[in-house]
Amino acid sequence: MTADSLELGPIRPPSEANSLLIRVTRNCPWNRCKFCHIYKGQKFELRTVEEIKQDILTAKAIQDKIKEIALKSGYGNRVETVAAAILSSPLNEAYFNVALWLYHGGTSAFLQDANSLIMKTSDLVEVLKFLKQTLPAITRVTSYGRSKTAAKKTLEELIQLREAGLSRLHIGLESGYDPVLKYMDKGVTAAEHIAGGKKIVASGISLSEYVLLGPGGKGMWREHATETARVLGEIDPDFIRVRTLTIKPGMPLYDEVKNGNFIRATDEEIIEEERVFIENLNCHANLVSDHITNLLQEIEGKLPGDKENMLAVIARFQSLSPEERQNFKVGRRLGVYERLDDLASAPKHDMVEQAIKRFSQDGREVDEDIIYSLMERFI
Ligand code: SF4
Numbered sequence: 001m002t003a004d005s006l007e008l009g010p011i012r013p014p015s016e017a018n019s020l021l022i023r024v025t026r027n028c029p030w031n032r033c034k035f036c037h038i039y040k041g042q043k044f045e046l047r048t049v050e051e052i053k054q055d056i057l058t059a060k061a062i063q064d065k066i067k068e069i070a071l072k073s074g075y076g077n078r079v080e081t082v083a084a085a086i087l088s089s090p091l092n093e094a095y096f097n098v099a100l101w102l103y104h105g106g107t108s109a110f111l112q113d114a115n116s117l118i119m120k121t122s123d124l125v126e127v128l129k130f131l132k133q134t135l136p137a138i139t140r141v142t143s144y145g146r147s148k149t150a151a152k153k154t155l156e157e158l159i160q161l162r163e164a165g166l167s168r169l170h171i172g173l174e175s176g177y178d179p180v181l182k183y184m185d186k187g188v189t190a191a192e193h194i195a196g197g198k199k200i201v202a203s204g205i206s207l208s209e210y211v212l213l214g215p216g217g218k219g220m221w222r223e224h225a226t227e228t229a230r231v232l233g234e235i236d237p238d239f240i241r242v243r244t245l246t247i248k249p250g251m252p253l254y255d256e257v258k259n260g261n262f263i264r265a266t267d268e269e270i271i272e273e274e275r276v277f278i279e280n281l282n283c284h285a286n287l288v289s290d291h292i293t294n295l296l297q298e299i300e301g302k303l304p305g306d307k308e309n310m311l312a313v314i315a316r317f318q319s320l321s322p323e324e325r326q327n328f329k330v331g332r333r334l335g336v337y338e339r340l341d342d343l344a345s346a347p348k349h350d351m352v353e354q355a356i357k358r359f360s361q362d363g364r365e366v367d368e369d370i371i372y373s374l375m376e377r378f379i
Pocket of ligand 1: 031032033037114146172
């Protein structure tokens with residue numbers, strides 16, 4: 001490895017797109033969830049504290065070079081200008097990562113991969129402290145974690161992590177209904193989700209819980225919606241982030257669909273599931289739909305005050321004629337529409353009608369499998 005390379009993991013949440021990425025573990029220690037293909041076939045490994053510190057020093061060295069270029073080029077403290085130039089032709093992934101972070105202000109970092117909480121608390125504390133000492137402009141540090149691992153930490157350990165600089169944990173709740181969690185092999189129960197989530201909230205670390213729409217399929221959707229709302233009501237996280245189930249080759253769920261063990265809910269059934277979910281939510285979280293897979297990405301707001309507005313978006317969709325609902329679904333899955341108001345654009349509407357003619361046998365009904373595959377192109 002050269003002095004200017006960093007080891008990077010494959011993903012980060014969309015909300016961390018502009019954060020400095022520091023990989024603290026490799027892959028997922030659980031790696032069994034049926035709906036997830038990200039780390040399948042990859043072995044979980046802890047990185048040593050020394051390896052992680054070396055990457056932090058490398059990030060600092062790249063940052064210092066960019067700052068020096070800015071000074072020498074007469075841009076003074078305006079590092080964004082140099083960062084933008086580097087982004088257009090970065091030397092490697094490490095330069096891209098650091099330049100993107102600096103371009104966006106250089107104040108947040110995300111610790112990769114799937115469950116940083118699995119590190120020994122003292123090691124993670126050491127990494128956090130070193131990160132903040134080495135790059136003092138960073139004021140916000142976030143990471144992925146699992147509820148079960150959080151539940152096993154003591155409250156004092158989580159407080160130590162917050163005091164060392166851990167600002168937010170992103171947790172994949174997915175469902176609060178035990179039969180769905182079991183079927184999906186999530187490796188956690190609703191009770192463990194509650195225990196882990198409540199402990200994180202009590203520690204003062206901000207908590208972002210990810211919820212899946214659709215993991216109950218056609219059989220368990222209602223219980224999934226109501227129980228997930230109940231569990232989130234008990235945890236009362238800061239954020240609820242909604243994603244729609246996608247199924248791709250490489251996921252165990254892909255084979256379950258092929259062999260008929262899992263019957264997918266349609267887009268419209270999932271919207272009804274989302275309606276029941278939101279109707280039953282009693283908490284103070286910000287609900288965010290920051291994912292391209294969500295049919296109605298405009299469903300966002302702060303609970304409880306915005307609940308009626310969010311339900312009104314769903315009611316508006318559900319009150320459209322079947323033809324208009326289909327036009328919206330296809331347009332959304334093609335990336336033509338972002339929100340329901342886009343239906344009013346005649347050129348966009350016509351473009352989608354042309355696509356519907358191509359996709360459908362009879363010029364009217366588009367098969368759900370085509371709609372799923374259009375959605376899954378984005379993932
Ligand atoms: S815990 Fe997260 S990363 Fe690991 S298999 Fe499950 S969904 Fe994927």
